[in-house]
Amino acid sequence: MAEVYVPLLDATSIDFTNDDERAGVEKTITQAGITHIEDDRGDIRKIFGRLNKKTVPLNNGGDGPQRLTFDKVKTFGTMEEKKAAPSAEVQHTGRAHAVLSASSSHRWLNCTPAPQLEAQYPDSESDAAAEGTAAHELAEHKLRLLNGDESTLVGDSDWINEEMDSYTDDYVDNVMAELARAQESSPAAFLAIEQRLDFSHIVPDGFGTGDALIVGDGTMTVIDLKYGKGVEVSAVGNPQMRLYALGALAQFGMIYNVDRVRMVIFQPRLNNVSVDEISVDELTKWGREVVTPRAGLAINGEGELNAGEWCRFCRHAPQCPALAAQYLEPLPKESDEVTPAAPAPETLTDDQVANIVSWSGEIKKWLSKVEKFALDEANNGHSYPGLKLVEGRSVRRYTDEGKVAAAVEKTGHNPYEKKLLGITAMTKLLGKKQFQDVLGDLVHKPAGKPTLVPESDKRPALQAATPETVFQPLGGKNQ
Numbered sequence: 234m235a236e237v238y239v240p241l242l243d244a245t246s247i248d249f250t251n252d253d254e255r256a257g258v259e260k261t262i263t264q265a266g267i268t269h270i271e272d273d274r275g276d277i278r279k280i281f282g283r284l285n286k287k288t289v290p291l292n293n294g295g296d297g298p299q300r301l302t303f304d305k306v307k308t309f310g311t312m313e314e315k316k317a318a319p320s321a322e323v324q325h326t327g328r329a330h331a332v333l334s335a336s337s338s339h340r341w342l343n344c345t346p347a348p349q350l351e352a353q354y355p356d357s358e359s360d361a362a363a364e365g366t367a368a369h370e371l372a373e374h375k376l377r378l379l380n381g382d383e384s385t386l387v388g389d390s391d392w393i394n395e396e397m398d399s400y401t402d403d404y405v406d407n408v409m410a411e412l413a414r415a416q417e418s419s420p421a422a423f424l425a426i427e428q429r430l431d432f433s434h435i436v437p438d439g440f441g442t443g444d445a446l447i448v449g450d451g452t453m454t455v456i457d458l459k460y461g462k463g464v465e466v467s468a469v470g471n472p473q474m475r476l477y478a479l480g481a482l483a484q485f486g487m488i489y490n491v492d493r494v495r496m497v498i499f500q501p502r503l504n505n506v507s508v509d510e511i512s513v514d515e516l517t518k519w520g521r522e523v524v525t526p527r528a529g530l531a532i533n534g535e536g537e538l539n540a541g542e543w544c545r546f547c548r549h550a551p552q553c554p555a556l557a558a559q560y561l562e563p564l565p566k567e568s569d570e571v572t573p574a575a576p577a578p579e580t581l582t583d584d585q586v587a588n589i590v591s592w593s594g595e596i597k598k599w600l601s602k603v604e605k606f607a608l609d610e611a612n613n614g615h616s617y618p619g620l621k622l623v624e625g626r627s628v629r630r631y632t633d634e635g636k637v638a639a640a641v642e643k644t645g646h647n648p649y650e651k652k653l654l655g656i657t658a659m660t661k662l663l664g665k666k667q668f669q670d671v672l673g674d675l676v677h678k679p680a681g682k683p684t685l686v687p688e689s690d691k692r693p694a695l696q697a698a699t700p701e702t703v704f705q706p707l708g709g710k711n712q
């Protein structure tokens with residue numbers, strides 16, 4: 234493979250007479266794996282050894298200058314083979330995860346014992362997570378190709394479909410628009426794809442991978458692709474994005490004059506683009522004053538259990554007493570005991586009804602988790618007081634559908650029913666555009682059934698059907 238020089242640092246914007254900035258360059262050379270420079274004539278030269286106060290040492294094999302003064306260095310960078318080797322084959326499955334990961338930081342910042350409690354359970358990958366991984370691999374692959382890198386997609390492609398192809402195209406467009414935006418104010422701004430970000434100066438062994446990072450003077454941009462569609466994710470105050478930003482600042486902040494960080498969450502399946510900005514001062518203060526003390530407790534499994542919406546994906550949830558207490562708390566009790574009573578709904582107060590309805594979705598999910606956990610354990614031989622494992626109900630099934638059809642046809646009957654494809658299957662058959670052209674006028678979305686949700690829900694409130702809203706007063710004299 235031909236080697237291509239990839240510039241990473243604009244040397245013309247660095248004050249090498251400043252010891253701190255020069256030390257920052259040294260640090261970045263090590264962390265970003267920088268190996269080469271481009272000189273002011275466009276020649277690419279290999280670096281050899283450490284910088285001194287005025288020059289960059291070069292390895293020219295006895296041919297050409299052995300040192301180059303900083304004013305003759307245009308950029309620092311890498312050769313593509315060296316830079317792309319780990320990521321040219323795009324595969325995210327099997328990546329290491331930190332105990333105090335950025336993606337779980339919302340949880341451990343709120344409930345510091347959670348990471349060590351979760352460590353007892355295997356980290357099994359759900360279908361949604363596998364689909365997300367495939368989407369990230371495809372997105373990375375497309376971004377690399379678009380930016381002139383060679384890239385081979387080696388991940389599990391079973392998840393890739395027309396929908397994912399379209400959504401990852403949207404993500405790539407979004408990233409390139411952010412890059413163009415950054416380059417308007419900082420022409421040397423560059424894009425780093427799937428950048429490992431080390432924030433271990435804030436969180437013990439803390440690191441993560443930023444989907445896309447745009448580094449330049451002024452504002453640094455951190456972009457995260459969220460492929461899930463279960464929960465809309467906001468960038469505002471998002472600790473995962475902030476930790477990525479702190480890692481990016483540690484790596485590039487000494488080189489570029491970064492004073493703000495822009496954090497963008499792109500969640501295409503919910504049509505959600507959420508943006509937050511924070512000054513570097515405020516961000517580093519948050520890291521120092523909020524994160525570091527909580528991380529110190531979390532790494533040792535210390536602190537109080539604290540249940541909240543961050544429990545959603547906690548592996549300890551089915552066993553967690555704090556979560557159980559929170560779920561049972563809104564239910565009315567017959568005595569001081571925690572066992573809830575089940576009074577008739579019409580006997581409850583308005584507050585009790587509101588409280589129970591607000592939590593019912595989470596309670597149902599939690600009950601399902603506990604049931605699944607208990608069943609798994611029972612299947613593995615564990616017994617619970619008052620419970621036993623039995624064979625569940627089952628339904629009759631054909632052993633061989635082909636033989637069934639042939640046997641029925643022999644009787645002169647048609648064993649098949651004719652059924653129209655559903656909207657999702659039909660869209661897949663025709664493709665989005667043809668579906669819209671051919672069937673656009675034949676598809677109707679009826680109003681959804683009224684549903685009670687918390688006031689924080691984004692949907693506008695429906696007007697309840699009362700005699701006042703249903704029957705309009707008649708106009709005129711004789712009403």
Ligand code: SF4
Pocket residue numbers: 340344346347350538539540541543544547548549550553554555556
């Ligand atoms: S379920 Fe919630 S309260 Fe319990 S350990 Fe996990 S995050 Fe903490």
